[in-house]
Amino acid sequence: MSATTGSRGWDMPADLDKDPAPIPDPATTPVPEALRREIEAHMALYPDTRSAALPALQAAQRLHGWCSPEAIEQVACVMGVTPASLDAVVTFYDMLETEPVGEHSVYVCTNISCSLRGADELYATLRAAADGDETFNVRAFECLGACDIAPMASVDGVYVGPLTVADVPMLLDDVRAGRDVLPDKQLVKRRCADAEANG
Amino acid sequence: MSDKLLFKDIDEPGLNTLAVYERRGGYESLRRTLQMTPEEVLNELEASNLRGRGGAGFQMGKKVSFLPHGSIEKYLVCNADESEPGTFKDRELMQKTPHMLIEGIVIASYAAGASRSFIYIRGEYAQQADILDAALAEARAAGYIGERILGSGHSLSLLVHRGAGAYICGEETGLLDSLEGKRGNPRLKPPFPANQGLYQGPTLINNVETLSTVPTIVRMGGAEYARLGTEQSTGTKLVSVSGHVRRPGNYEIELGIPSREIIYGLAGGPPAGREVKCWFPGGSSAPVLTAEDLDVPYDFESLAKAGSMLGSGAIIVVDDSTPILDVALKTAKFYRHESCGKCTPCREGTNWTVHMLERIDRGEATPMDLEIMASVQDHIIGHCLCVLGDAMAMPIGSMIAKFRPELEAHIEARRLSPPEPAGAIA
Numbered sequence: 001m002s003a004t005t006g007s008r009g010w011d012m013p014a015d016l017d018k019d020p021a022p023i024p025d026p027a028t029t030p031v032p033e034a035l036r037r038e039i040e041a042h043m044a045l046y047p048d049t050r051s052a053a054l055p056a057l058q059a060a061q062r063l064h065g066w067c068s069p070e071a072i073e074q075v076a077c078v079m080g081v082t083p084a085s086l087d088a089v090v091t092f093y094d095m096l097e098t099e100p101v102g103e104h105s106v107y108v109c110t111n112i113s114c115s116l117r118g119a120d121e122l123y124a125t126l127r128a129a130a131d132g133d134e135t136f137n138v139r140a141f142e143c144l145g146a147c148d149i150a151p152m153a154s155v156d157g158v159y160v161g162p163l164t165v166a167d168v169p170m171l172l173d174d175v176r177a178g179r180d181v182l183p184d185k186q187l188v189k190r191r192c193a194d195a196e197a198n199g
Numbered sequence: 200m201s202d203k204l205l206f207k208d209i210d211e212p213g214l215n216t217l218a219v220y221e222r223r224g225g226y227e228s229l230r231r232t233l234q235m236t237p238e239e240v241l242n243e244l245e246a247s248n249l250r251g252r253g254g255a256g257f258q259m260g261k262k263v264s265f266l267p268h269g270s271i272e273k274y275l276v277c278n279a280d281e282s283e284p285g286t287f288k289d290r291e292l293m294q295k296t297p298h299m300l301i302e303g304i305v306i307a308s309y310a311a312g313a314s315r316s317f318i319y320i321r322g323e324y325a326q327q328a329d330i331l332d333a334a335l336a337e338a339r340a341a342g343y344i345g346e347r348i349l350g351s352g353h354s355l356s357l358l359v360h361r362g363a364g365a366y367i368c369g370e371e372t373g374l375l376d377s378l379e380g381k382r383g384n385p386r387l388k389p390p391f392p393a394n395q396g397l398y399q400g401p402t403l404i405n406n407v408e409t410l411s412t413v414p415t416i417v418r419m420g421g422a423e424y425a426r427l428g429t430e431q432s433t434g435t436k437l438v439s440v441s442g443h444v445r446r447p448g449n450y451e452i453e454l455g456i457p458s459r460e461i462i463y464g465l466a467g468g469p470p471a472g473r474e475v476k477c478w479f480p481g482g483s484s485a486p487v488l489t490a491e492d493l494d495v496p497y498d499f500e501s502l503a504k505a506g507s508m509l510g511s512g513a514i515i516v517v518d519d520s521t522p523i524l525d526v527a528l529k530t531a532k533f534y535r536h537e538s539c540g541k542c543t544p545c546r547e548g549t550n551w552t553v554h555m556l557e558r559i560d561r562g563e564a565t566p567m568d569l570e571i572m573a574s575v576q577d578h579i580i581g582h583c584l585c586v587l588g589d590a591m592a593m594p595i596g597s598m599i600a601k602f603r604p605e606l607e608a609h610i611e612a613r614r615l616s617p618p619e620p621a622g623a624i625a
Contacts (some may be wrong), residue, residue, distance in 0.1 A: 045358055046358075047315070047398055048379065048380075048398055050379060050380040050381075051360075051378060051379055051380045052380065053380030053381070054322075054360070054361065054362065054363050054377070054380065055360070055361065057363070058322075058361065058363065088381075088382055089380070089381065089382055092365060092382040092383065092539075093322075093362070093363035093364050093365050093383075094363070094364030094365065095322045095323070095363040095364035096363050096364075107323070111284045111483075111529065111533060112284050112285065112442070112479075112483055112515055112526065112529045112530060112533075113284065113285050113441035113442045113447075113515050115525075115529055116442045116443055116515075116517060116521060117442070117443075141323075141364075142282070142284070142366060142533055142536060142537065143282060143283070143284035143285070143286075143366075143483075143533070144323050145281050145282065145286065145287045145289075145290050145321070145323065145324065146287055146290070147284075147285055147286075147287055147439065147441030147442070147447060147513075147515070148287055148439070148441060148447045148448040148449065149447075150441060150442075150447065154323060157323075157325035157326060158326065159326065187326075188294060188326055191210045192206055192209045192210055192291060192295075192448065192449060193440075193446055193447065193448020193449055193450065193466075194203070194206055194209075194448065194449060194450045194451055194465070196203065196206075196451075197203055197206035197207070197209050197210065197451065198203075198206070198207070198208060198209060198210045198211070199203065199207070
């Protein structure tokens with residue numbers, strides 16, 4: 001299986017003579033010990049262990065950088081499910097990556113409220129500025145639930161905004177340098193907009 | 200109204216910690232609850248007439264009463280997927296006052312007889328999920344969660360489950376499938392979750408804001424709470440205002456105040472020199488209203504009467520600088536992206552609506568296209584397992600109905616001077 005778009009098989013003829021992939025054999029599937037323990041810990045939290053699919057895939061993605069066939073096989077092995085059942089899950093969710101991506105995710109919200117305040121220009125600028133730097137995964141994202149700081153982005157999970165195109169170089173520099181990203185623009189530091197709150 | 204219920208201490212430093220929350224009277228409603236019988240708590244919830252704050256507006260007390268009685272294992276799931284475009288109120292609550300939600304969950308689980316609970320939070324809210332996890336650890340250590348809570352006979356487990364980016368997981372049955380580790384495809388209803396929900400067991404699903412309001416109802420008493428707001432829309436509501444307004448943000452309002460007061464009074468209205476062109480009163484799934492509707496009272500029944508809905512309480516304001524086509528295209532593209540693909544009218548209808556809107560922009564459309572597009576919307580509504588397709592069809596249908604002259608002019612203008620195709624040689 002190639003590691004690029006299209007590897008999921010939608011655009012390839014299926015080999016109908018081939019047997020479906022079975023549940024990976026623990027004896028022949030090497031799984032990093034820390035990942036195994038993390039997945040098993042998640043499985044123990046639910047009445048039905050299959051509920052651990054998302055946290056398990058998220059853990060595997062943190063380790064492998066994306067939900068590679070190898071990552072999926074390891075999760076399938078620990079959870080005792082077929083790789084195909086997990087592949088179906090991976091392809092459904094936007095935050096699970098189906099191809100190799102840069103380690104730093106920058107999700108730019110381009111939904112209605114953000115686009116009314118300049119998100120499309122912000123996204124284009126961020127894309128251009130990060131072009132060629134393979135450590136970044138700059139993506140346009142649907143509403144991130146932070147229209148009060150529109151236009152905004154989620155940088156490795158940290159919400160920042162309102163952003164202007166002038167913030168783009170500093171944003172990328174902060175990430176490259178491993179600094180706290182745009183500390184003055186972080187959502188968690190904002191007060192409630194309602195002037196009559198806190199009374 | 201000067202008395203805030205949910206936002207009273209919202210920016211109190213450290214309110215996300217147990218110590219400060221308790222100092223502000225936190226968990227007193229839970230102590231009081233455990234002195235009552237579950238039926239008495241349910242009576243208070245029903246008396247409050249609290250309607251679900253997630254979008255559908257169903258009476259919470261009634262929802263609780265639908266759960267079967269007896270010793271069968273029941274579940275409570277808090278819907279914290281908040282992904283309706285324009286909505287960001289639950290985020291503020293979870294981030295700043297997570298214990299209020301936890302307290303609400305414990306009280307609601309007591310009324311419903313549920314012994315296991317989950318908070319399904321959208322994966323993008325990583326910071327809020329971390330805050331919830333920290334608050335949950337404190338609540339466990341203090342005996343508010345776990346076996347025999349505060350020495351009572353009630354036990355409850357609670358787990359924060361992180362999603363991974365999918366709007367449809369905010370639909371309650373899509374959420375349940377996702378929580379079971381599957382793709383978040385909505386289920387056929389009935390059976391409703393109250394009878395067969397998570398792991399086929401009886402399940403109560405409520406939104407973050409709904410559950411966060413529960414401690415207040417126990418403290419005030421249901422009847423007292425119901426005195427706030429209007430007869431059919433009781434209490435206060437968090438409203439997320441965004442788009443072309445000067446002060447976007449979350450505001451706590453008493454239901455029934457004029458919408459103008461929210462958009463202009465609280466959020467400051469559009470920038471200088473601009474007018475409201477249209478506004479979504481309840482997230483992008485709600486049919487748009489226009490400047491003529493600004494005096495409609497902001498409550499469930501008045502907005503329904505005006506042909507739209509209160510939905511999640513998210514007001515998106517669009518001013519007269521933006522072509523309606525742009526708004527329609529953004530809206531339609533969102534639902535196309537988020538359609539799970541299970542039902543044909545939604546999967547195909549959202550896709551073709553985008554294609555037809557793009558045709559207008561390319562100068563290839565005729566006025567007849569508007570008729571066809573409107574009929575596509577009619578063929579989606581009510582024909583799918585869930586309302587995702589309807590959630591596109593309703594606003595798009597409303598834009599065609601209310602802005603037809605503008606759309607026709609757009610079609611004509613583009614037809615006469617189509618944009619240069621990408622890659623064309625100048």
